[in-house]
Amino acid sequence: MRYILILLLIFTSAAHAAGPEKIATYDRKTWPEAIDSNAAFDRASAFEGYHFLDVLSAVDTGSAETIRAFTGVKEPDMASVKRWVRFARGELVKNFNAAQRQDAKGWGGGSKIDSAETYLALMRPHYLTLPPEYDQWKERSRKFHTRYVYEQLRLAALFPRITSEILKLDQSERNGFELNDKQFILTFDDGPSPNGVTGKMISELNSRNLKAAFFLLGERLETLPPEKAQALYAGHYVGSHGYTHKAHPRYAQWQSSIDRTHALISAVFSTPSNRIGFRPPYGQRTPEMIAHLRTVHHSLVALWNIDSQDWNRKIGPDQLSDRVTTLILLWRKGIILFHDMYPKSIEAVGALHDFSREANIEFVDPG
Numbered sequence: 001m002r003y004i005l006i007l008l009l010i011f012t013s014a015a016h017a018a019g020p021e022k023i024a025t026y027d028r029k030t031w032p033e034a035i036d037s038n039a040a041f042d043r044a045s046a047f048e049g050y051h052f053l054d055v056l057s058a059v060d061t062g063s064a065e066t067i068r069a070f071t072g073v074k075e076p077d078m079a080s081v082k083r084w085v086r087f088a089r090g091e092l093v094k095n096f097n098a099a100q101r102q103d104a105k106g107w108g109g110g111s112k113i114d115s116a117e118t119y120l121a122l123m124r125p126h127y128l129t130l131p132p133e134y135d136q137w138k139e140r141s142r143k144f145h146t147r148y149v150y151e152q153l154r155l156a157a158l159f160p161r162i163t164s165e166i167l168k169l170d171q172s173e174r175n176g177f178e179l180n181d182k183q184f185i186l187t188f189d190d191g192p193s194p195n196g197v198t199g200k201m202i203s204e205l206n207s208r209n210l211k212a213a214f215f216l217l218g219e220r221l222e223t224l225p226p227e228k229a230q231a232l233y234a235g236h237y238v239g240s241h242g243y244t245h246k247a248h249p250r251y252a253q254w255q256s257s258i259d260r261t262h263a264l265i266s267a268v269f270s271t272p273s274n275r276i277g278f279r280p281p282y283g284q285r286t287p288e289m290i291a292h293l294r295t296v297h298h299s300l301v302a303l304w305n306i307d308s309q310d311w312n313r314k315i316g317p318d319q320l321s322d323r324v325t326t327l328i329l330l331w332r333k334g335i336i337l338f339h340d341m342y343p344k345s346i347e348a349v350g351a352l353h354d355f356s357r358e359a360n361i362e363f364v365d366p367g
């Protein structure tokens, strides 16, 4: 039973609780190739995808008993698990084909594939014949994807009882999978930060000519004079994170939280209501909220698909950018979630921008 091995891996690392192991982190230096061209990006991407699919296919995701044991969720929602597994496998197949398309030499065989099984079968000989200098990467990457698949399956097992970014509740929602291959959007939640990190983050972004999206809390925006807020966010996209940082499905005042924040942002930044995306705290929302946004504000729920987990005190800037880089290689497109209250996130964004120039990926203007 391969999934028992995976469980052991997870629980051994969790039991040590040494810190970073509790979330999926990485050491990108273990990948011995420079990722400095389209072809190098595609190769690294296909190998990360291989590990992800290999780990995922070792879990019997059709069995509630397995999912219960694997995720620790007592009553896993098997329809959501099935939906996410199908979606994730489909994305990886698309990514494999995108990698093949851009590489004239076709190191992966050059063929277009239509299933995750073919992906694994085509990549396996390449994987197995990697020279010994890839051994450390193999170990680190497998650990990462084991933990990451656990994180994702757990969110899927809880959905929609506890909603999150893992799946869409409505087709109108945006989570980053709508973008083109190698396109990404940087987003920052919970600001404006009381510790001045927002200003430093925006200076860093501006010095690198990057445009990002900031999802603000109404109650924090109110602490700034409007002229100051306008100057702070000039050139960047501003959306709503609600008035206060509460899980809105269990918050009786959710409607006024959304309405007040839309009104505030409209007043301060002269943004039309339909241009103000709502990013629900913790990604938790209900069909009523989606309907309310649509009918009253003509606006949408704005989620993400790459969670940096920068809130975790135990990860430093290098591990942060390594985790995000790995998820960039895995998904090849997406909306990246950061918070503008941690100085380490500024460093990580700098490292990611340097990476993007080498690897020829694009941070697009969300505005």
Ligand SMILES: [Zn+2]
Pocket: 189, 190, 241, 245, 281, 282
């Ligand atoms: Zn938040």
